[in-house]
Amino acid sequence: MKFLKGHGTENDFVIIPDPDGEIDLSAALVAEICDRRTGLGADGVLRVVRSKVSPEVSEQAGQTEWFMDYRNADGSMAEMCGNGVRVFARYLVDAGLAEPGEFGIATRGGIRKVRLQAEGDVTIDMGRPTVYGESVTTVAGQEYTGLHVDMGNPHLACAIGDPVVQLDLTHQPAFDPGVFPSGVNIELFNAVGPRRAVMRVFERGSGETRSCGTGAVATAVAAAHLSGEVTGEWIVEVAGGRLTVTLDEETSYLSGPAVIVASGDLTLAE
Numbered sequence: 001m002k003f004l005k006g007h008g009t010e011n012d013f014v015i016i017p018d019p020d021g022e023i024d025l026s027a028a029l030v031a032e033i034c035d036r037r038t039g040l041g042a043d044g045v046l047r048v049v050r051s052k053v054s055p056e057v058s059e060q061a062g063q064t065e066w067f068m069d070y071r072n073a074d075g076s077m078a079e080m081c082g083n084g085v086r087v088f089a090r091y092l093v094d095a096g097l098a099e100p101g102e103f104g105i106a107t108r109g110g111i112r113k114v115r116l117q118a119e120g121d122v123t124i125d126m127g128r129p130t131v132y133g134e135s136v137t138t139v140a141g142q143e144y145t146g147l148h149v150d151m152g153n154p155h156l157a158c159a160i161g162d163p164v165v166q167l168d169l170t171h172q173p174a175f176d177p178g179v180f181p182s183g184v185n186i187e188l189f190n191a192v193g194p195r196r197a198v199m200r201v202f203e204r205g206s207g208e209t210r211s212c213g214t215g216a217v218a219t220a221v222a223a224a225h226l227s228g229e230v231t232g233e234w235i236v237e238v239a240g241g242r243l244t245v246t247l248d249e250e251t252s253y254l255s256g257p258a259v260i261v262a263s264g265d266l267t268l269a270e
């Protein structure tokens, strides 16, 4: 099996090209690949498959050539992955499978339009965030209130008073399963100035990661709600770098670096 490794602000992925949809990617195989000690190690897997051979996105096939089949490190499927789409787009362009410029990528959460050149940052139109009410989470015994934001996948973005760098995010934060029956990605952030936030994230299916694109947009939405200025540009600083989120009346955009760092052949041990 051919593979590549890439990351977007250190949210890292194993990319598996499977244009004709021939690989049976079981949850166990994904978990094995993503294991950081016994596998290649990654926050998730991006299977690159043509939309027309992917029954899950058959209604998007007329508009997009490629489907990002995203899996979390534990093998579970997710609807969307913002950094994943950016790395996926970088792979398509580097591999000559898409032209630099603008094109759409199919995801379980719908089509996402990307914009990129041969080099440099990758920008995605992330769609209009859906904002629900407040909900609570408990992190290391401390309860925090946040905003439930849907980016295609579920988020709870919490502005907290404690410095996020000091949080113990080793364990799964508690959340209300009545509000999030399929689990949730939890962002904790400090608003550190006008239109700037420092964020940490505990991702559903992957644990704490060094960045999360959908989480960065959810954080900007929650921070913007608190500030009262619901449109404009936000810088979201994460452990792995810096993302720019732009909110307007209609939609949201996510920009940042996305790079491919390695490639090889993967032979599975017996």
Ligand SMILES: N[C@@H](CCC[C@H](N)C(=O)O)C(=O)O
Binding pocket: 011, 044, 072, 077, 078, 079, 080, 081, 082, 083, 084, 153, 154, 185, 203, 204, 205, 206, 209, 211, 212, 213, 214, 215
């Ligand atoms: N890291 C991603 C989000 C990946 C999916 C998430 N863990 C979920 O289960 O919803 C991003 O960059 O958005």
